[in-house]
Amino acid sequence: MQQSQIDTLKQIVGVDNVLTSVEDLYSYSYDATPGHAHMPDAVVKPANTNEVSQILKFANTNKIPVFTRGSGTNLCAGCVPTKGGIVLLMTRFNKIIDIDLENLVATAEPGVVVADLNTAVATHGLIYPPDPGTVATATLGGTVGNNAGGLRGLKYGVTKHYIMGLEVVLANGDIMNTGGKNVKDVSGYDMTKLFTGSEGTLCVITKIIVKLVPAPEASKAMMAIFSDLDDAGKAVSGIIAAKIIPATLEILDNSTIRTVEDYMKIGLPLDAQAILLIEVDGNPIVVAEEADKVVKVLKSNNASSVNMAKDSAERDSLWAARRAALPALAKLRPTTFVEDATVPRNKVPDFLRAVSAAAKKNNVTIGTFGHAGDGNMHPTIVCDLRDAEEMKRVKVAMDEMFKAAIALGGTLSGEHGIGLGKLPWMEEQHGPISMNVMQSIKRTLDPNLILNPGKLVGEC
Amino acid sequence: MSDEITVKDINAHDKELLTDIQDALANCMKCGNCMAVCPIYKEIGKENAVARGKLSLMEGVLAGKLPISEKFEEAMGMCLSCKACASNCPCGVPADELIVRGRQAVVKARGLGPIKKKVFALLKHRQLFDFSLRMAGLFGPLSFKKLPGKMGNIARFPMPGMDVKRVTAPMSATPLRSQYPETIKVDKPKMRVGFFTGCTINYMYTDVGQATLNVLKANNIEVVMPSLQHCCGTPVFYSGDVESAKLFAKHNLETFDKYNFDYIIASCGSCTEAFKIEYIHMFKDDPKMKALAEKLSKKTYEISEFLVDVAKFDKTKLGPVNATVTMHDPCHMVRGIKITKQPREILKAIPGLKFVEMGKPDRCCGSGGSFSMAHYDISRQVNDRKIADIGSTKADIVATSCGTCRMHIMDGLEQNKMDKETLHVIQILDRSYQAGKR
Numbered sequence: 001m002q003q004s005q006i007d008t009l010k011q012i013v014g015v016d017n018v019l020t021s022v023e024d025l026y027s028y029s030y031d032a033t034p035g036h037a038h039m040p041d042a043v044v045k046p047a048n049t050n051e052v053s054q055i056l057k058f059a060n061t062n063k064i065p066v067f068t069r070g071s072g073t074n075l076c077a078g079c080v081p082t083k084g085g086i087v088l089l090m091t092r093f094n095k096i097i098d099i100d101l102e103n104l105v106a107t108a109e110p111g112v113v114v115a116d117l118n119t120a121v122a123t124h125g126l127i128y129p130p131d132p133g134t135v136a137t138a139t140l141g142g143t144v145g146n147n148a149g150g151l152r153g154l155k156y157g158v159t160k161h162y163i164m165g166l167e168v169v170l171a172n173g174d175i176m177n178t179g180g181k182n183v184k185d186v187s188g189y190d191m192t193k194l195f196t197g198s199e200g201t202l203c204v205i206t207k208i209i210v211k212l213v214p215a216p217e218a219s220k221a222m223m224a225i226f227s228d229l230d231d232a233g234k235a236v237s238g239i240i241a242a243k244i245i246p247a248t249l250e251i252l253d254n255s256t257i258r259t260v261e262d263y264m265k266i267g268l269p270l271d272a273q274a275i276l277l278i279e280v281d282g283n284p285i286v287v288a289e290e291a292d293k294v295v296k297v298l299k300s301n302n303a304s305s306v307n308m309a310k311d312s313a314e315r316d317s318l319w320a321a322r323r324a325a326l327p328a329l330a331k332l333r334p335t336t337f338v339e340d341a342t343v344p345r346n347k348v349p350d351f352l353r354a355v356s357a358a359a360k361k362n363n364v365t366i367g368t369f370g371h372a373g374d375g376n377m378h379p380t381i382v383c384d385l386r387d388a389e390e391m392k393r394v395k396v397a398m399d400e401m402f403k404a405a406i407a408l409g410g411t412l413s414g415e416h417g418i419g420l421g422k423l424p425w426m427e428e429q430h431g432p433i434s435m436n437v438m439q440s441i442k443r444t445l446d447p448n449l450i451l452n453p454g455k456l457v458g459e460c
Numbered sequence: 461m462s463d464e465i466t467v468k469d470i471n472a473h474d475k476e477l478l479t480d481i482q483d484a485l486a487n488c489m490k491c492g493n494c495m496a497v498c499p500i501y502k503e504i505g506k507e508n509a510v511a512r513g514k515l516s517l518m519e520g521v522l523a524g525k526l527p528i529s530e531k532f533e534e535a536m537g538m539c540l541s542c543k544a545c546a547s548n549c550p551c552g553v554p555a556d557e558l559i560v561r562g563r564q565a566v567v568k569a570r571g572l573g574p575i576k577k578k579v580f581a582l583l584k585h586r587q588l589f590d591f592s593l594r595m596a597g598l599f600g601p602l603s604f605k606k607l608p609g610k611m612g613n614i615a616r617f618p619m620p621g622m623d624v625k626r627v628t629a630p631m632s633a634t635p636l637r638s639q640y641p642e643t644i645k646v647d648k649p650k651m652r653v654g655f656f657t658g659c660t661i662n663y664m665y666t667d668v669g670q671a672t673l674n675v676l677k678a679n680n681i682e683v684v685m686p687s688l689q690h691c692c693g694t695p696v697f698y699s700g701d702v703e704s705a706k707l708f709a710k711h712n713l714e715t716f717d718k719y720n721f722d723y724i725i726a727s728c729g730s731c732t733e734a735f736k737i738e739y740i741h742m743f744k745d746d747p748k749m750k751a752l753a754e755k756l757s758k759k760t761y762e763i764s765e766f767l768v769d770v771a772k773f774d775k776t777k778l779g780p781v782n783a784t785v786t787m788h789d790p791c792h793m794v795r796g797i798k799i800t801k802q803p804r805e806i807l808k809a810i811p812g813l814k815f816v817e818m819g820k821p822d823r824c825c826g827s828g829g830s831f832s833m834a835h836y837d838i839s840r841q842v843n844d845r846k847i848a849d850i851g852s853t854k855a856d857i858v859a860t861s862c863g864t865c866r867m868h869i870m871d872g873l874e875q876n877k878m879d880k881e882t883l884h885v886i887q888i889l890d891r892s893y894q895a896g897k898r
Contacts, residue, residue: 019506023531026520027507032490072507073492091505115496136496327550334486336551386486 001041001064001085009044009086012054017092019043028069028087029080032134033421034335034385036077040067040087047092049167049175049206056204056450057173059086063448068200070111070139074146075338076419078199083453088204090141096120097207103181104212105164110141110205117210126212129156132415133326141205147197149415154373155247155281156213158415160196167207168195171446181209194441199417200452202445216281219247220291221315224276224303225269229253232274233349235301236372239278240345242297244290249373250277253352255359256325256367256380263328266320272304274352276372277322325369326380332365333382339398339422341405342376342414354404355379362397364390376414403428418456426458474521474528477565481558482522488515488553494545499824499842500538508535511545511555518562528569536562538835540828540842541698543795563700626836627871636662636669637685644673649682651771654721656712656760658731659691660863668863671890672727672763678893679771688715692726692734694792695829702742709739713752723770724756727763727886729793729862730829735760736797762793763886764861768802773809779895780812781888786855787815788846788869789822790862803861803885810892819849825860827868839868840875847872850880858882 010018019025020042030037041064046052059066065085072079081087093109096117100106101124108117115136117128131150132138138148144166149158165179179185179192195203226232236249252260252275261268268275276298280290291308298306309315330336343351352368355377359366370377379401383394402412402425412422412429427435438457443449449460478485494511495501507513517535520526536559545555636657653676661669676683693708712735716724726732736757743749767773785807793799800822807815826832826842846869850858858873858880860866870882 021531022526023508023517023520023529023535024506026526027513027516030490030516032492034489071492071495073495134492137492327552330489330551331487334483334489336489384486 005058005062005064006042008058009042009055012058013044013046013051017045017047019045028072028089031069031072031074031077031079033075033077033080033419034337035391036080036082036420038080038082039084040081041084043087043089045089045092049169052088052169052204052206053173053175055086055088056169056171059450060172060448063450065453066204066450067452068141068145068204070142070145071113071134071137073134073138074142074419075340075416076146076199076413076421078146078417078419078452078455079142080420082420082455085450090139090204093141093206099124099212100181105181105209106212107207107209108140110139110144110208112140114138114140114143121212122215125215127215128162128210128212130159130162140208140210144196144205144208145199146417147415149371149374149376151248151250151371153371153376153415154249155245160193162211163192163196163208164211165209166192166195166205168203168205170203171448171451175206176203179209197417199419199456201442201456202451204451216247218284218287219279219281219315220287221277221279221309221318222291222294222298222306223318223321224278224298224306225272226274226276226302227269227272227304228302229273229349229352231302232276232372233346235276235298235303236348237346238297238301239294240373242293244280244293246278246290246294246373247281248277248279249371250322251275251348251352251370251372251377252277252321252325253356253368255356255365256329256369257321259328259332259367260321260324263331264320264324266317268321269304275321276303277318322369325367326378329367329380329382333384335383335385337381337383337394337398338416339379339381339401340370340376340414340416341379341402341410341412342374343405343408343410345373345375347408347410348372348375348377351375351377351405351408351410354408355401358397358400358404361400362393364393364397366397366401371414374414375410399425420455423455423458426456468524471521471524471527474565474569475524477528477568478518478522478561481518481561484553484558485515485519485522487551488512488549488555489551490516491550493548493550494555497544497548499540499542499544499826499845500838502845503838503841504538509538511549511553511559514539514559514562515553515555518558518565521565528565530570532562533566533570536566536700537831538838540791540824540826540831542791542824542828544791544824547795560698560700563698564702565700567700627874628867631664632666634666636666637687639666639670640673640685642685642687644677644683644685646677646680646682648680650680651722652682652684653723653725653766654716654719655683655685656689656692656716656724656726656731656735657685658726658728658863660867661727665863665866665884668727668884668887671884671887672725674890675763675767675773675886675893676725678777679767679774681771684719684721686715686719690715692731694730694734694738697734697738697742698829705738706742709734709742709753710749713739713749713756716756717752721759723766724760725763725766726760727861727884729762729790729796729799730864732760732762733792733796762797762799762802762861764802764806765797765799767889768805773806773889775809777896778810778889778892779898781810781892781895782812783856784814784816784854785857785859785888786818786850786853787821787885788818788825788850788858788860788865790860790865791822791824793861794822799861803859806885806889807859810888813888813892816853816855818853818855821849823849825865825868825872827864829864832864832868840872843868843872844876847876847878851876851878856880857888859885859888861885 093111132148501510693705697705739753832839
């Protein structure tokens with residue numbers, strides 16, 4: 001970018017809100033995804049929708065790429081400024097505008113941290129359910145952009161189920177509103193859903209209307225250990241078949257169990273093939289009934305041990321293993337890739353076996369844990385980015401893993417997004433026709449290809 | 461060879477300064493969890509304000525992509541050393557220590573900043589340091605106005621590097637160690653302890669030192685305050701001047717070793733941490749000094765930890781202190797030496813005292829030792845959040861165990877027009893023992 005262009009940006013947002021020192025640019029060259037980094041030409045921090053509109057209008061006219069960013073915690077290189085240009089930092093959009101208790105909706109700006117929104121609505125006995133692992137750091141805008149999920153996905157769904165309306169700025173600077181507070185709304189194409197999960201490739205989100213739900217009154221947690229992976233798989237399907245939808249239904253595979261035990265020494269059996277962690281929530285009477293039913297299903301599927309938490313302290317100790325899964329794996333090696341390939345619920349055991357096979361064949365360390373109830377797995381590859389030979393093997397293992405998920409009728413990403421990380425397999429999952437449709441949507445809304453170019457649907 | 465120094469040469473030189481922490485930096489997986497707890501990031505919102513960003517800058521230097529520049533120095537300086545990032549890191553990356561390494565590299569590449577340079581040069585000279593702080597105590601009243609009823613001052617006229625309205629600690633006319641003999645004897649002592657006073661207690665908060673001595677006396681413990689003790693070295697260590705810090709460490713270790721105490725106590729979290737943890741790290745490459753540091757580390761206790769775990773303080777002599785008290789956990793207590801239960805146990809043992817926990821008692825107060833001198837505005841913003849948490853408890857007294865926390869909280873209460881006392885835990889216990897005598 002030329003100095004005169006930087007000056008124009010400074011005129012729009014003020015001198016202090018355009019960062020151009022090499023140190024600042026370096027600080028916005030990466031996100032939470034290993035192996036992708038590129039320096040932008042400027043980091044611009046707009047304060048309001050009007051400024052965003054002016055920035056995009058200017059960038060569009062001058063064909064300057066724009067990479068929208070919140071906290072930069074995504075796991076798919078979604079906000080790495082791969083083509084230089086502008087990093088549009090949305091963290092100044094940090095206000096919760098309104099909590100509407102009559103309609104059970106909240107209106108917030110995209111820079112609000114998800115946990116802060118939840119703290120604000122909790123005082124009214126409400127929750128905003130999407131709870132990705134980064135809930136304490138990720139911005140609402142980032143989670144909408146990536147259609148983030150979380151631990152409660154099975155019962156409560158993911159971000160797209162809670163976004164009722166948006167204010168966005170299009171590539172040419174036009175300001176557009178979608179949806180609203182209506183519970184039912186079939187007027188026109190569902191642009192809210194299209195923009196949710198568009199990963200900054202179609203627009204810049206500037207305001208978000210979310211649905212809130214009453215906080216569950218009670219919950220009960222259980223843990224079961226299985227010496228046979230298929231039994232664990234059958235238990236998962238069995239719980240759903242018993243017409244119980246737990247809030248969380250988590251699984252840890254054998255290599256994760258061994259890593260966690262080695263790290264925490266909490267007495268997990270090293271030969272266990274799977275651990276399930278289940279939590280039901282809702283009305284206290286229903287919760288008690290459902291918990292008993294879950295225990296029965298677990299036992300009838302040959303769980304070698306079943307524990308139910310009696311109080312919150314016991315609940316915490318049951319959760320300890322699941323909570324330690326990522327930290328324990330991440331501590332093994334310097335570099336950590338957390339993937340989120342997802343398969344239909346009944347294919348979870350098959351997928352876990354495929355991941356183990358890919359790890360063994362390529363001599364790569366992969367531990368898998370994840371949301372068994374919704375089939376959303378987190379194969380976690382730990383390695384060292386500085387070892388080129390190892391990284392070659394990691395790439396092959398990843399390729400085998402993603403292809404296995406697709407072959408089982410699964411998808412590349414359940415909740416993290418595609419970005420650059422999973423782009424190589426997009427055509428494999430969607431085929432040429434779907435790719436062409438998605439790319440033509442991109443070209444229509446962003447003809448100069450300035451918004452997060454090269455991501456999600458690739459080069460257009 | 462050309463005489464001209466190129467950018468490449470500078471980068472190559474800077475790179476060498478950080479080579480040994482390459483692996484430690486690589487362990488950061490950039491998840492950004494540190495953003496959730498970093499008090500500075502909360503105020504500034506810039507990537508290089510948080511640990512992930514600072515570690516990345518160091519990686520940039522190591523990759524030869526960035527020089528150790530003024531901006532790099534600025535970024536490394538923007539840290540309260542509160543350790544919240546390290547304790548919230550899923551990968552166990554000791555970001556706080558790595559940031560100190562970044563500062564160390566700055567000192568080597570660019571030298572210390574002008575203010576710190578002067579202060580630390582003075583610090584290195586023990587007698588001169590003692591003299592100038594005594595002078596400040598004698599002539600302090602000329603430049604500072606005492607706040608009525610509190611151990612606090614407001615500047616009478618502008619001081620360089622200091623906000624005019626800021627409340628600071630008074631410099632005592634007579635340092636603590638000059639007010640007492642070196643050894644404070646009791647009849648048939650049950651043990652003999654060495655008291656490492658630290659600078660804030662010796663020169664400013666002598667009231668905390670007096671309370672410490674009174675409480676130990678009430679528990680029939682002989683106290684010695686070795687006259688040759690010097691600053692623990694923490695302020696210079698955290699600024700990256702490790703060589704000076706090692707000089708202090710060596711001096712203190714050798715001084716205290718000579719007395720062969722049963723225990724060594726300090727009434728300041730950071731001083732305790734220096735004796736307990738930092739000195740061992742500092743001498744990791746010097747087996748003889750490391751062994752000495754380890755020997756004394758085992759004997760060292762923070763005062764509340766000592767009274768609860770070792771001396772089993774006498775609860776029969778306690779009198780009532782009718783007040784509502786809340787507690788702020790200093791960073792180097794909660795995340796440094798990991799002491800939070802013992803001070804509460806002391807407070808809860810006092811008759812008449814109502815203890816109320818504030819929201820986020822372990823969040824940094826924003827002082828960061830010398831951080832607040834260089835960045836008072838940010839320091840104040842961080843502190844205002846602490847004051848709001850204190851305010852919602854409706855407590856009469858804020859208890860804490862660190863001089864700089866006490867000073868910064870006092871300032872915050874004054875700026876926010878809240879009439880509350882800020883005391884060290886040991887002062888409240890002393891009050892209780894005094895009340896018990898009546």
